[in-house]
Every structure is written in structure tokens, then in C-alpha cells.
Amino acid sequence: MEKEDIEKFKRILLKMKRDHIKERKTLEEEYLRQSTRNQAANLSAYPLHTADISGDIYEQEKEIAVIENISEIMHKIDEALHRIDTGKYGICEKCGKEIPKTRLEIIPFTKFCISCSRK
Numbered sequence: 001m002e003k004e005d006i007e008k009f010k011r012i013l014l015k016m017k018r019d020h021i022k023e024r025k026t027l028e029e030e031y032l033r034q035s036t037r038n039q040a041a042n043l044s045a046y047p048l049h050t051a052d053i054s055g056d057i058y059e060q061e062k063e064i065a066v067i068e069n070i071s072e073i074m075h076k077i078d079e080a081l082h083r084i085d086t087g088k089y090g091i092c093e094k095c096g097k098e099i100p101k102t103r104l105e106i107i108p109f110t111k112f113c114i115s116c117s118r119k
């Protein structure tokens, strides 16, 4: 791959990383606010609205899943940045062939070419 292309993907990956950090922070704050609110609801002397609470718990679980997903993508971004530094970026880890640029433009942190990722 051309040096300019590598630089381009590096910029994309760094921007993705920044965006993900921001998004995770927002979600974590939202999650904390919700848990505090749920705790307050559990401690209150008023009868609990079960449906509301389980809805909140469902929302929380969904948020945890999203946060975990973001962390996973961030890990992949870091790995991709490391591959750039070591000169292995854009090469499939399984078959050793070059990953087409069109694929990297869609998933810049991918380790595998299309046929290997389908296996």
C-alpha cells in the first residue's frame, strides 16, 4: 500500500478513536445517572412501579452492551494503529494477502480480507 494511503487510514483511525472515546464517556455518564436514579427508586417508601423499573434495567443492560461494543472496537482500532506502526497494516492476518482499499475504507480496523473474515 502507498505511504499516502497508510497516512490516510491512520488519520481515519485516530479520528474514530477520538469519537469512540467521546461516545463511551457520554454513555458511561448516562449509565451512572440511571443507576443512581434506580437506587433512589428502590430506597423510596413509595410503591414501586415494576414495569418502569424493569424497563430501566433493560435500558441499562442495553447501554452496557453498547459500551462493551465500543470498547471492543476501540481495542481493534488500537491494534490497527499498532499494525500501521509495524508496517503490517492492510495485510490479511490469515492468508497474508493485501486487503483491498475499498474494504479498509468501510472497516479501517479489519485484520482480514473478505474471504477470510467469512470463514
Ligand SMILES: [Zn+2]
Pocket: 092, 093, 094, 095, 096, 097, 112, 113, 114, 115, 116, 117
Ligand atoms: Zn485473507
